[in-house]
Amino acid sequence: MLRTHTCGELRIDHVGQTVTVCGWLQRSRDKGHMHWIDLRDRYGLTQLIFEEGKTDKALLEKSRLVGREFVLQATGKVIERISKNPNMPTGDIEILVTELEILNPAKLPPFLIEDATDGGDDLRMKYRYLDLRRTPVRQNLQLRHKMAQQTRSYLDGLNFIEVETPVLIKSTPEGARDFVVPSRMNPGEFYALPQSPQTFKQLLMVSGFDRYYQIVKCFRDEDLRADRQPEFTQIDCEMSFITQEDILNTFEGLVRHLFKNVKGMEIGEVSRMTYADAMKNYGSDKPDIRFGMTFVELNDIAKGKGFGVFDDAELVVGICAKGCADYTRKQVDELTEFVKRPQIGAKGLVYARYNTDGSLKSSVDKFYSEEDLKKWAEAFGAEKGDLILILSGEANKTRKALNELRLEMGNRLGLRKPDEYSVHWVVDFPLLEWSEEESRWFAMHHPFTSPKPEDIPLLDTDPGSVRANAYDMVINGVEVGGGSIRIFNRELQAKMFSMLGFSDEEARYQFGFLMEAFEYGAPPHGGIAFGFDRLCSLFGGADSIRDFIAFPKNNAGRDVMIDSPSIISEKQLDELSIKTNVK
Amino acid sequence: MLRTHTCGELRIDHVGQTVTVCGWLQRSRDKGHMHWIDLRDRYGLTQLIFEEGKTDKALLEKSRLVGREFVLQATGKVIERISKNPNMPTGDIEILVTELEILNPAKLPPFLIEDATDGGDDLRMKYRYLDLRRTPVRQNLQLRHKMAQQTRSYLDGLNFIEVETPVLIKSTPEGARDFVVPSRMNPGEFYALPQSPQTFKQLLMVSGFDRYYQIVKCFRDEDLRADRQPEFTQIDCEMSFITQEDILNTFEGLVRHLFKNVKGMEIGEVSRMTYADAMKNYGSDKPDIRFGMTFVELNDIAKGKGFGVFDDAELVVGICAKGCADYTRKQVDELTEFVKRPQIGAKGLVYARYNTDGSLKSSVDKFYSEEDLKKWAEAFGAEKGDLILILSGEANKTRKALNELRLEMGNRLGLRKPDEYSVHWVVDFPLLEWSEEESRWFAMHHPFTSPKPEDIPLLDTDPGSVRANAYDMVINGVEVGGGSIRIFNRELQAKMFSMLGFSDEEARYQFGFLMEAFEYGAPPHGGIAFGFDRLCSLFGGADSIRDFIAFPKNNAGRDVMIDSPSIISEKQLDELSIKTNVK
Missing domain, CATH: 3.30.930.10 (Bira Bifunctional Protein; Domain 2)
Structure with missing residues (x-):
């Protein structure tokens, strides 16, 4: 091996040992008579030190010429650091380098090889092998x-x-579209x-x-x-x-x-949960049940009060957003805009606030008395401070739209935590x-x-x-x-x-x-x-x-790194007994 | 689970327990008032017994109607066998069946589902799923x-x-021929x-x-x-x-x-071993070194004696087959035929017997004295009873041919044991x-x-x-x-x-x-x-x-089981912007 240890391995117990490590220059710092290099490999980072008086002059000079992402092999003695870094597993030590080999130089990468990079998606895809160097990836x-x-x-x-x-099998008409592979030995046929x-x-x-x-x-x-x-x-x-x-x-x-x-x-x-219940209670066959806000159907209590939109609807259904009664007009308008997006497709949004003072106020007060709204609140098990959001229309479509609104509310209220499962x-x-x-x-x-x-x-x-x-x-x-x-x-x-x-x-x-x-x-x-x-x-x-x-x-x-797919030769096409329709 | 135990699991300790097993009927035997079924699954075989007097009459009848490879579920009591089978892990017990469910009947398989089957290669490939039932496979x-x-x-x-x-990559001209996959989203291009x-x-x-x-x-x-x-x-x-x-x-x-x-x-x-040594000593870059019979070059001692074939050859090289001096004329002729096959391509084979009485006799006695042959024997480290086999010609070709002869001799002498590595x-x-x-x-x-x-x-x-x-x-x-x-x-x-x-x-x-x-x-x-x-x-x-x-x-x-590759539809071809040249 070109190394005795990885860059994630050295601890205070190794002090005094002569070691060799290999890796990439993550960063370097210069402070007058001292020069440090953080060397990175898959296993961690190790600090290399070069110091005037202790390090050979030519070596110190060399260490200053090494750039980001150069591949290095460094030999030296493990010493205890003066200012330790408790955030790094190797933070107690550094290596006082006596030999430094540049195994391969590196051009400056097109984006920063750091946890937070400055590279855009396209650039990172093209240089995927560099993006893969970043610790989170x-x-x-x-x-x-x-x-x-x-x-x-x-x-x-x-x-x-x-x-x-097998990977080379037979095309079937059911399901999604197949990728096919022309067979050279069986002309005109495809795997x-x-x-x-x-x-x-x-x-x-x-x-x-x-x-x-x-x-x-x-x-x-x-x-x-x-x-x-x-x-x-x-x-x-x-x-x-x-x-x-x-x-x-x-x-x-x-x-x-x-x-x-x-x-x-x-x-x-x-x-x-049965599919039927999932659709009824969440409007989705893959509900996020980290939070409640289950659907409540209001056909029985909301119809027949003269509000045509509800009266003509196959389904009137809503959710109750805890503690959202104080949503501003602007916030409610945003939700209305949200459900009216073409991909969601609701015609509008009806809401009712259950104010903290106990009063109830809806966007359809013309048709519903506070008594009516009380019944709504009961149906939802709503409490003071809650906001009721209601959609209506054709049953399946309405459920799907309300599913989207529920998820949106879950996001807004921070109920969908990525670390909670x-x-x-x-x-x-x-x-x-x-x-x-x-x-x-x-x-x-x-x-x-x-x-x-x-x-x-x-x-x-x-x-x-x-x-x-x-x-x-x-x-x-x-x-x-x-x-x-x-x-x-x-x-x-x-x-x-x-x-x-x-x-x-x-x-x-x-x-x-x-x-x-x-x-x-x-x-x-x-x-x-x-x-x-x-x-x-x-x-x-x-x-x-x-x-x-x-x-x-x-x-x-497309794989933009290797630039694939690509054209193939006429000879290949001929061998496979195919032609492309593209000039 | 439809079973309590697998067919490989029951032992004498289970006697007295009521169990349910599932599997395939491997074979059945009938002996007057008794009927046995060997039930098979991946884990083993278990014997089921149905006995007049102990087994319900209808059940006994039913057990007799079940054919080879039927899928069965049997429930009953584990009992100790009268005549145990020490060759079967479950050979101490059998199940006295009280319930028998035919989960699926089976047509008679086109070949025997036994370790030694009567099925030919083609049939076994077509019914691969049946061949996979056989224990050795x-x-x-x-x-x-x-x-x-x-x-x-x-x-x-x-x-x-x-x-x-990735599996969908880019075609490269170096190496073997690629399988390619037309890209629908990138017409005219291929993975x-x-x-x-x-x-x-x-x-x-x-x-x-x-x-x-x-x-x-x-x-x-x-x-x-x-x-x-x-x-x-x-x-x-x-x-x-x-x-x-x-x-x-x-x-x-x-x-x-x-x-x-x-x-x-x-x-x-x-x-x-270096490649050079492998070629020199075995005529192969992948020599089988389970046995010796390494090459000995004879240019120095075999040339210049008037035998034109050797004199004109770039290389004279041979092997020594231990204990084969008593090969009959017929056996030696077989070897000569072997090396003269077109795929091996030698012109002929020279041999020398080191007889058990100490005499030496070759197929080229006209040119070589017993004194000369003694030198050959020394070069090979041959002993009484050995047979020396020699090829000559262009060096690389001759080595390759001698490699084949060496492997053939290894096979004939039983030196290539499959269980020795x-x-x-x-x-x-x-x-x-x-x-x-x-x-x-x-x-x-x-x-x-x-x-x-x-x-x-x-x-x-x-x-x-x-x-x-x-x-x-x-x-x-x-x-x-x-x-x-x-x-x-x-x-x-x-x-x-x-x-x-x-x-x-x-x-x-x-x-x-x-x-x-x-x-x-x-x-x-x-x-x-x-x-x-x-x-x-x-x-x-x-x-x-x-x-x-x-x-x-x-x-x-071809996968003859699923009958692939196969033709695909015009619609698929159009979507992929390709045509086949086959009508």
């Missing part, structure tokens, strides 16, 4: 490593076996990259693997939002001979284990959802999800009301994982494909192997997949997944 | 899981951090799938990650031999601030750890090799490999003699891993690209980001990659990697 990836380790440790302990499934190893993990259950997991890259060719990546990582799991209850217990155990072993936190009870399940999702656009049913989870046995008869009469054995795990309002108990019976699977508008032939062409597998002894099975990037970002207390991925792509799917 | 994947676990455990312990590098994460792991070193590893899928679009797969898995590693010596120590440590913790074996010393390094590979076809230099390892500092001046004068800081690990004649100390200096890297025939512009277009990274403070670094599939197959004592991959592809790159 590096720590994100160290967290990710620890998350993966602890995930494996938990699942290994429960007899899960990690099996690698697809997996959106998930779904069918393979089910086949592993048919094979008797019993408990499978994989931390695995998946791919979706979708238009990217800030928070999506074309390639992402899943913790993918499947179990046999289990019920939904077993899956929920096993995987809340996983998340409990991660919180405990990665963050040293106990998360308490993991509650469960609430973990819960949403269960009993609908099996199918209707697409107006394609005028057919879609699988809400995926086509392999089983209906609840008691709802199977409804498949023919009222498909929209069939509940699935499907579940999502939600942390702080973010869906971090989801799964289902699968269909393991050929006839039911065939029926499901036909409900989704597949012809027999299409179903056979796409999924024949799976349906055939079900005829050779498929066990009852189910599973779950966690979005690993997202889970890491939540654990890191961050909003974006990008900083938890070593080399992410931008919103146009 | 499942055990291969369990071995693989353990190998991955132990690899991670060793590297985690040494502060390596696992970082996921490539990585042949290895080489540049990314080097960038992680530039980022200061210090020690990186990843068990990662890589891709090469090459014509497939029996033993290659278009997607394969590497243990990919890189370290900073190290010398070649540190890498060799760290990774022979890994292999030592794997042998110890996966196979319970101590592997002893890991020896080192020898692990060693081959070091000091040439940096470059000349391609007659393209009449340019190629990087023997890859373009990022550093030359030995003392050989750098030779880059201009005698490139072929420049040695690289490159090393391969060889186990039992198989290259399981290889790596190098990398170039970390921009000028040297640019020089290397120019030696390989890249124009400045090409080098900048393909690897500009890496060369630029070298200007911002790159540390000395190096690494290694192990072929994980191959390593697993070696540990499993098998020749083919295919049975250590859950869902392998065939030699045409």
Whole structure:
């Protein structure tokens, strides 16, 4: 090794030893006859000192020529510092350098390699390898490593076996758009990259693997939002001979284990909520339940008083914001503007203040007496000082809009603390959802999800009301994982494909192997997949997944560091028997 | 859970307990008033018993209707067996069944689900999910899981951090053919799938990650031999601030750890051999050193005796096969045929027997006296009873042919035992090799490999003699891993690209980001990659990697189970701005 110690290792006990360290120059200071260099590596910072009288003259000179981010190898004696730095693990010591080797010089980086950098997003993406030198970014990836380790440790302990499934698979029409790979050996044909190893993990259950997991890259060719990546990582799991209850217990155990072993936190009870309740009480299938402010429906008490907006609405529903009765007109207007944004789409906002003096005042006093408002307050369990916020209109749309308003209020009131976690399940999702656009049913989870046995008869009469054995795990309002108990019976699977508008032939062409597998002894099975990037970002207390991925792509799917994708040669295209339509 | 115990779990201590097990019917036997079923899961086999008088009549009847590979759930009381089976961990007990649920029936599998199956390769690939039920195949994947676990455990312990590098990267002209992925969002442009994460792991070193590893899928679009797969898995590693010596120590440590913790074996010393010695003594850069039979060159003593074949040869070289002097004429003829095969290409084989009576007899007695042969025997250290086998011709070709003959003799003499392991390094590979076809230099390892500092001046004068800081690990004649100390200096890297025939512009277009990274403070670094599939197959004592991959592809790159690759829709092609040339 070119070093005897790392830059995070030396303590007061090492004083007197001759050591060699390697790393990058973080910063240097000069004070007359003394020169200091802070040397950085992954493990920490160590102070090097060069001092007139003690340090060879040429060496002192050399030390002054070394710039930021130079790669250095320094040998010297560990000495006790005169002014110690209690904020640094190595702050008790410094190295009085006797030999200094410049292993590699460095141009001045295009942005500061400091915790708080001056680099913009684009520059940091282009020079990602420099951004990764910054401690917060590096720590994100160290967290990710620890998350993966602890995930494996938990699942290994429960007899899960990690099996690698193929990356070059087959394109399927259901779900998101596939990335495809032209096959040179099979001209005109294409592989697809997996959106998930779904069918393979089910086949592993048919094979008797019993408990499978994989931390695995998946791919979706979708238009990217800030928070999506074309390639992402899943913790993918499947179990046999289990019920939904077993899956929920096993995987809340996983998340409990991660919180405990990665963050040293106990998360308490993991509650469960039906999809129906989540929609009714929060207007979302992934409610943030770190705070209350649950929905209260007012149809019974708010209609029939002559206020047309409410009278004509399918649903009148509101939330109660604790202690917000003193919101100014301007603040309330902001909320009104917020709910009227096109992406939220409410027509307006009705409010009622429950003033601290006990009086009640609403934006619709023309239609509602103080007596009426009292009933509202009771319905909300409102207290003096609270502000009631009400939306109305078509039920689903209104709930969705109120969900956004609730989250906004949670943000404004500081109720959504990134270091406070609430973990819960949403269960009993609908099996199918209707697409107006394609005028057919879609699988809400995926086509392999089983209906609840008691709802199977409804498949023919009222498909929209069939509940699935499907579940999502939600942390702080973010869906971090989801799964289902699968269909393991050929006839039911065939029926499901036909409900989704597949012809027999299409179903056979796409999924024949799976349906055939079900005829050779498929066990009852189910599973779950966690979005690993997202889970890491939540654990890191961050909003974006990008900083938890070593080399992410931008919103146009480009890696601006390596400048990819790129054009390829005519020879390559010819070998693959393809042409591009682009000149 | 649908079971209280697995099929591998019940022992004599469980007698008297009521249990429920789930699994597949492995086989059943009927003997008058009794019926047995062996129930199988991943964990083992458990015997179920149904007995007239003790078992409900309808249940006994039902048990007789259950066929091979049906999925069953059985509840009953654990009882002690009358005739125990000491070869089965559960052989002391059986379950007297009181409830039997057929969870899923099964069609008769197309081949026997037994350790020794009657299924041919093609059938087993098509029904891979059934083949995976067979214990030996499942055990291969369990071995693989353990190998991955132990690899991670060793590297985690040494502060390596696992970082996921991207799968959608950029096509590069050097190396094997890339798989490419058309980009929908960037029409006319393509991603490539990585042949290895080489540049990314080097960038992680530039980022200061210090020690990186990843068990990662890589891709090469090459014509497939029996033993290659278009997607394969590497243990990919890189370290900073190290010398070649540190890498060799760290990774022979890994292999030592794997042998110890996966196979319970101590592997002893890991020896080192230069490439030059390997070629001279074994005619191979990956010699199998489980047995001797090293090459002996005879130019000095065999030339000039009037035997034109030797006299005109660049090299006369042979091996000594212990105890083979009594090979029959037929056996020797077989060896001659062997070396004359086109893929081996020798013109003929000369032999000399050192008979047990002390006499010496060769196939070229016309030219060589017994006195001459005595000198040969001395050169080989041959003893009475040995057979000397000699090839001659152009040096490199002759060595390669003799390598094949040596391995053949090793096989014939049973010296290549699959359960005996020898692990060693081959070091000091040439940096470059000349391609007659393209009449340019190629990087023997890859373009990022550093030359030995003392050989750098030779880059201009005698490139072929420049040695690289490159090393391969060889186990039992198989290259399981290889790596190098990398170039970390921009000028040297640019020089290397120019030696390989890249124009400045090409080098900048393909690897500009890496060369630029070298200007911002790159540390000395190096690494290694192990072929994980191959390593697993070696540990499993098998020749083919295919049975250590859950869902392998065939030699045409097809997954015959899911029938991939396949055609995709016109809509998909249009969205990707490509056309196929195939009607």
